[in-house]
Amino acid sequence: MRRKYFDNKIEVVFLLFAVLVLIVVCCIKWGEIRALAVDSYEDATYTLSPSAARAYAYGDRHFNISNPSDYDIDRANHFFELAATQDPTLPYVYHQLARIAFLQGDFQKAIAEINVQISMHGDSEPSSYYVRGLIEGYMGNYTDSERDYAHYLLYDPIDWAAVNDYSWVLLKDGKPAQADAAIEKVLQYFPDNAWLFNSDAIALSALGAATSARERIAVAARSVANLTAGNWSRAYPGNDPEVASEAVIAFKKAIAENIHTIDGGAPIPAL
Numbered sequence: 001m002r003r004k005y006f007d008n009k010i011e012v013v014f015l016l017f018a019v020l021v022l023i024v025v026c027c028i029k030w031g032e033i034r035a036l037a038v039d040s041y042e043d044a045t046y047t048l049s050p051s052a053a054r055a056y057a058y059g060d061r062h063f064n065i066s067n068p069s070d071y072d073i074d075r076a077n078h079f080f081e082l083a084a085t086q087d088p089t090l091p092y093v094y095h096q097l098a099r100i101a102f103l104q105g106d107f108q109k110a111i112a113e114i115n116v117q118i119s120m121h122g123d124s125e126p127s128s129y130y131v132r133g134l135i136e137g138y139m140g141n142y143t144d145s146e147r148d149y150a151h152y153l154l155y156d157p158i159d160w161a162a163v164n165d166y167s168w169v170l171l172k173d174g175k176p177a178q179a180d181a182a183i184e185k186v187l188q189y190f191p192d193n194a195w196l197f198n199s200d201a202i203a204l205s206a207l208g209a210a211t212s213a214r215e216r217i218a219v220a221a222r223s224v225a226n227l228t229a230g231n232w233s234r235a236y237p238g239n240d241p242e243v244a245s246e247a248v249i250a251f252k253k254a255i256a257e258n259i260h261t262i263d264g265g266a267p268i269p270a271l
Contacts, residue, residue: 038070042079052087055079063096065233068241073100091121095128099238102135110135126155130162137165142173158186161235164195167203176206194223195235198255205262213262220255227251 042058059079062072077100084093094117101110114132133148149166163186170179180203201216229244
Protein backbone atom coordinates (compact mmCIF):
# COMPACT_ATOMS: atom_id res chain seq x y z
CA MET A 1 0.00 0.00 0.00
CA ARG A 2 2.81 2.40 0.94
CA ARG A 3 4.67 1.62 -2.31
CA LYS A 4 1.56 2.34 -4.35
CA TYR A 5 1.17 5.68 -2.55
CA PHE A 6 4.69 6.73 -3.49
CA ASP A 7 4.27 5.49 -7.07
CA ASN A 8 1.14 7.64 -7.40
CA LYS A 9 2.94 10.62 -5.90
CA ILE A 10 5.79 10.30 -8.41
CA GLU A 11 3.30 10.07 -11.26
CA VAL A 12 1.59 13.27 -10.08
CA VAL A 13 4.93 15.10 -9.88
CA PHE A 14 5.86 13.99 -13.38
CA LEU A 15 2.41 14.98 -14.66
CA LEU A 16 2.70 18.45 -13.12
CA PHE A 17 6.18 18.83 -14.58
CA ALA A 18 4.91 17.82 -18.03
CA VAL A 19 2.06 20.34 -17.80
CA LEU A 20 4.52 23.07 -16.76
CA VAL A 21 6.80 22.30 -19.72
CA LEU A 22 3.79 22.34 -22.06
CA ILE A 23 2.72 25.76 -20.74
CA VAL A 24 6.22 27.19 -21.21
CA VAL A 25 6.47 25.84 -24.76
CA CYS A 26 3.05 27.20 -25.64
CA CYS A 27 4.00 30.65 -24.30
CA ILE A 28 7.20 30.66 -26.33
CA LYS A 29 5.53 29.46 -29.51
CA TRP A 30 2.36 31.54 -29.15
CA GLY A 31 4.00 34.61 -30.68
CA GLU A 32 5.12 32.61 -33.71
CA ILE A 33 1.72 30.96 -34.06
CA ARG A 34 -0.08 34.29 -33.79
CA ALA A 35 2.24 35.93 -36.35
CA LEU A 36 1.67 33.06 -38.79
CA ALA A 37 -2.09 33.33 -38.32
CA VAL A 38 -2.06 37.11 -38.88
CA ASP A 39 0.12 36.80 -41.99
CA SER A 40 -2.05 34.03 -43.43
CA TYR A 41 -5.23 36.03 -42.81
CA GLU A 42 -3.75 39.14 -44.47
CA ASP A 43 -2.53 37.22 -47.50
CA ALA A 44 -5.86 35.48 -47.95
CA THR A 45 -8.04 38.55 -47.53
CA TYR A 46 -5.84 40.68 -49.79
CA THR A 47 -5.89 37.99 -52.49
CA LEU A 48 -9.69 37.78 -52.31
CA SER A 49 -10.26 41.53 -52.04
CA PRO A 50 -7.23 43.60 -53.06
CA SER A 51 -7.30 47.35 -52.50
CA ALA A 52 -4.86 50.16 -51.80
CA ALA A 53 -6.57 50.92 -48.50
CA ARG A 54 -6.32 47.30 -47.33
CA ALA A 55 -2.68 47.01 -48.36
CA TYR A 56 -1.83 50.28 -46.60
CA ALA A 57 -3.62 49.17 -43.42
CA TYR A 58 -1.68 45.91 -43.36
CA GLY A 59 1.58 47.75 -44.02
CA ASP A 60 0.83 50.13 -41.18
CA ARG A 61 0.11 47.22 -38.85
CA HIS A 62 3.60 45.83 -39.40
CA PHE A 63 5.28 49.24 -39.15
CA ASN A 64 3.61 50.31 -35.93
CA ILE A 65 5.14 50.02 -32.46
CA SER A 66 1.76 49.87 -30.70
CA ASN A 67 1.94 46.07 -30.95
CA PRO A 68 5.62 45.01 -31.11
CA SER A 69 4.72 41.41 -31.93
CA ASP A 70 3.32 42.57 -35.30
CA TYR A 71 6.42 44.57 -36.26
CA ASP A 72 7.90 43.26 -39.51
CA ILE A 73 9.61 45.86 -41.69
CA ASP A 74 9.90 43.60 -44.75
CA ARG A 75 6.21 42.72 -44.63
CA ALA A 76 5.33 46.38 -44.12
CA ASN A 77 7.37 47.29 -47.19
CA HIS A 78 5.63 44.55 -49.20
CA PHE A 79 2.17 45.90 -48.45
CA PHE A 80 3.11 49.57 -48.90
CA GLU A 81 4.47 48.69 -52.34
CA LEU A 82 1.21 46.93 -53.16
CA ALA A 83 -0.68 50.01 -51.99
CA ALA A 84 1.47 52.28 -54.17
CA THR A 85 0.84 50.04 -57.17
CA GLN A 86 -2.90 50.04 -56.57
CA ASP A 87 -3.15 53.78 -55.92
CA PRO A 88 0.02 55.90 -56.18
CA THR A 89 -1.90 58.99 -55.03
CA LEU A 90 -2.65 57.47 -51.63
CA PRO A 91 -1.50 59.91 -48.93
CA TYR A 92 1.70 58.93 -47.11
CA VAL A 93 2.37 55.70 -49.02
CA TYR A 94 5.65 56.97 -50.52
CA HIS A 95 6.40 58.63 -47.19
CA GLN A 96 6.28 55.22 -45.53
CA LEU A 97 8.32 53.56 -48.27
CA ALA A 98 10.96 56.28 -47.82
CA ARG A 99 11.09 55.70 -44.06
CA ILE A 100 11.57 51.97 -44.55
CA ALA A 101 14.31 52.45 -47.15
CA PHE A 102 16.04 54.86 -44.77
CA LEU A 103 15.91 52.37 -41.90
CA GLN A 104 17.32 49.71 -44.22
CA GLY A 105 20.23 52.02 -45.09
CA ASP A 106 19.24 52.47 -48.73
CA PHE A 107 19.48 56.27 -48.80
CA GLN A 108 19.26 56.57 -52.59
CA LYS A 109 15.96 54.69 -52.65
CA ALA A 110 14.76 56.61 -49.61
CA ILE A 111 15.42 60.01 -51.19
CA ALA A 112 13.76 58.92 -54.44
CA GLU A 113 10.63 57.75 -52.59
CA ILE A 114 10.33 60.89 -50.45
CA ASN A 115 10.85 63.13 -53.48
CA VAL A 116 7.89 61.40 -55.15
CA GLN A 117 5.86 61.94 -51.98
CA ILE A 118 6.68 65.66 -51.79
CA SER A 119 6.17 66.23 -55.53
CA MET A 120 2.67 64.76 -55.24
CA HIS A 121 1.53 66.14 -51.89
CA GLY A 122 3.85 69.03 -50.99
CA ASP A 123 2.93 71.10 -47.95
CA SER A 124 -0.31 69.20 -47.37
CA GLU A 125 1.84 66.60 -45.60
CA PRO A 126 4.68 68.65 -44.06
CA SER A 127 6.16 65.75 -42.07
CA SER A 128 7.58 64.47 -45.36
CA TYR A 129 10.00 67.42 -45.28
CA TYR A 130 11.17 66.14 -41.89
CA VAL A 131 11.81 62.71 -43.37
CA ARG A 132 13.66 64.20 -46.33
CA GLY A 133 15.77 66.32 -44.00
CA LEU A 134 16.67 63.20 -42.02
CA ILE A 135 17.69 61.30 -45.15
CA GLU A 136 19.69 64.22 -46.53
CA GLY A 137 21.49 64.61 -43.21
CA TYR A 138 22.66 61.00 -43.25
CA MET A 139 23.73 61.43 -46.86
CA GLY A 140 25.89 64.39 -45.84
CA ASN A 141 23.78 66.92 -47.75
CA TYR A 142 23.65 69.28 -44.79
CA THR A 143 22.51 72.43 -46.62
CA ASP A 144 19.52 70.67 -48.16
CA SER A 145 18.78 68.94 -44.87
CA GLU A 146 18.80 72.21 -42.93
CA ARG A 147 16.42 73.76 -45.46
CA ASP A 148 13.94 70.89 -45.18
CA TYR A 149 14.05 70.77 -41.38
CA ALA A 150 13.48 74.53 -41.21
CA HIS A 151 10.54 74.17 -43.60
CA TYR A 152 8.95 71.41 -41.51
CA LEU A 153 9.44 73.36 -38.28
CA LEU A 154 7.35 76.20 -39.71
CA TYR A 155 4.39 73.83 -39.32
CA ASP A 156 5.35 72.28 -35.98
CA PRO A 157 7.93 74.50 -34.25
CA ILE A 158 7.96 72.58 -30.97
CA ASP A 159 8.38 69.06 -32.35
CA TRP A 160 11.28 68.18 -30.06
CA ALA A 161 12.49 65.24 -32.14
CA ALA A 162 12.67 67.37 -35.28
CA VAL A 163 14.49 70.13 -33.41
CA ASN A 164 16.95 67.59 -32.03
CA ASP A 165 17.60 66.08 -35.47
CA TYR A 166 17.89 69.58 -36.96
CA SER A 167 20.47 70.50 -34.32
CA TRP A 168 22.45 67.34 -35.14
CA VAL A 169 22.69 68.41 -38.79
CA LEU A 170 23.75 71.92 -37.77
CA LEU A 171 26.44 70.43 -35.53
CA LYS A 172 27.67 68.20 -38.34
CA ASP A 173 27.77 71.29 -40.56
CA GLY A 174 29.94 73.15 -38.05
CA LYS A 175 27.19 75.49 -36.82
CA PRO A 176 27.03 74.95 -33.03
CA ALA A 177 25.67 78.44 -32.32
CA GLN A 178 22.68 77.81 -34.59
CA ALA A 179 22.19 74.36 -33.05
CA ASP A 180 22.15 75.87 -29.55
CA ALA A 181 19.70 78.59 -30.65
CA ALA A 182 17.33 76.03 -32.20
CA ILE A 183 17.31 73.92 -29.02
CA GLU A 184 16.96 76.89 -26.66
CA LYS A 185 13.66 77.80 -28.33
CA VAL A 186 12.00 74.57 -27.17
CA LEU A 187 13.74 73.65 -23.89
CA GLN A 188 11.06 75.42 -21.86
CA TYR A 189 8.52 72.93 -23.21
CA PHE A 190 10.69 69.88 -22.51
CA PRO A 191 12.57 70.57 -19.25
CA ASP A 192 13.66 66.97 -18.76
CA ASN A 193 14.25 65.75 -22.32
CA ALA A 194 17.53 63.83 -22.33
CA TRP A 195 18.00 64.09 -26.10
CA LEU A 196 17.67 67.87 -26.23
CA PHE A 197 19.87 68.52 -23.21
CA ASN A 198 22.53 66.15 -24.50
CA SER A 199 22.55 67.83 -27.92
CA ASP A 200 22.69 71.28 -26.36
CA ALA A 201 25.62 70.18 -24.20
CA ILE A 202 27.45 69.15 -27.37
CA ALA A 203 26.70 72.53 -28.99
CA LEU A 204 27.78 74.50 -25.93
CA SER A 205 30.98 72.49 -25.54
CA ALA A 206 31.82 73.25 -29.17
CA LEU A 207 31.30 76.95 -28.39
CA GLY A 208 33.69 76.71 -25.45
CA ALA A 209 30.91 77.28 -22.88
CA ALA A 210 32.07 74.47 -20.60
CA THR A 211 30.09 75.55 -17.52
CA SER A 212 26.80 75.71 -19.41
CA ALA A 213 27.63 72.45 -21.17
CA ARG A 214 28.13 70.76 -17.77
CA GLU A 215 24.77 72.05 -16.58
CA ARG A 216 23.05 70.71 -19.68
CA ILE A 217 24.70 67.30 -19.60
CA ALA A 218 23.86 66.96 -15.89
CA VAL A 219 20.16 67.37 -16.74
CA ALA A 220 20.53 64.85 -19.57
CA ALA A 221 22.15 62.35 -17.19
CA ARG A 222 19.35 62.69 -14.62
CA SER A 223 16.68 62.33 -17.30
CA VAL A 224 18.22 59.38 -19.10
CA ALA A 225 18.40 57.43 -15.83
CA ASN A 226 14.63 56.97 -16.04
CA LEU A 227 14.49 56.30 -19.78
CA THR A 228 12.76 53.04 -20.71
CA ALA A 229 12.67 50.96 -23.86
CA GLY A 230 9.07 52.12 -24.32
CA ASN A 231 10.16 55.77 -24.18
CA TRP A 232 12.82 55.09 -26.81
CA SER A 233 10.37 53.33 -29.13
CA ARG A 234 7.94 56.24 -28.93
CA ALA A 235 10.79 58.65 -29.71
CA TYR A 236 11.84 56.54 -32.71
CA PRO A 237 8.61 55.22 -34.25
CA GLY A 238 9.22 52.77 -37.06
CA ASN A 239 12.40 51.39 -35.52
CA ASP A 240 12.43 47.75 -34.44
CA PRO A 241 11.10 47.56 -30.84
CA GLU A 242 13.38 44.56 -30.28
CA VAL A 243 16.47 46.82 -30.25
CA ALA A 244 14.97 49.44 -27.92
CA SER A 245 16.62 48.12 -24.76
CA GLU A 246 20.05 48.04 -26.40
CA ALA A 247 19.50 51.56 -27.75
CA VAL A 248 18.69 52.88 -24.28
CA ILE A 249 21.91 51.35 -22.93
CA ALA A 250 23.90 52.90 -25.81
CA PHE A 251 22.33 56.33 -25.20
CA LYS A 252 23.15 56.20 -21.49
CA LYS A 253 26.71 55.24 -22.32
CA ALA A 254 27.01 58.13 -24.80
CA ILE A 255 25.85 60.64 -22.19
CA ALA A 256 28.31 59.22 -19.65
CA GLU A 257 31.11 59.58 -22.21
CA ASN A 258 30.02 63.15 -22.96
CA ILE A 259 30.23 64.00 -19.25
CA HIS A 260 33.78 62.63 -19.18
CA THR A 261 34.71 64.61 -22.30
CA ILE A 262 33.31 67.88 -20.94
CA ASP A 263 35.03 67.36 -17.58
CA GLY A 264 38.27 66.84 -19.50
CA GLY A 265 37.87 70.25 -21.11
CA ALA A 266 37.49 68.99 -24.69
CA PRO A 267 34.60 69.72 -27.07
CA ILE A 268 32.27 66.79 -27.77
CA PRO A 269 32.42 65.61 -31.40
CA ALA A 270 29.15 65.56 -33.31
CA LEU A 271 28.89 61.91 -34.33
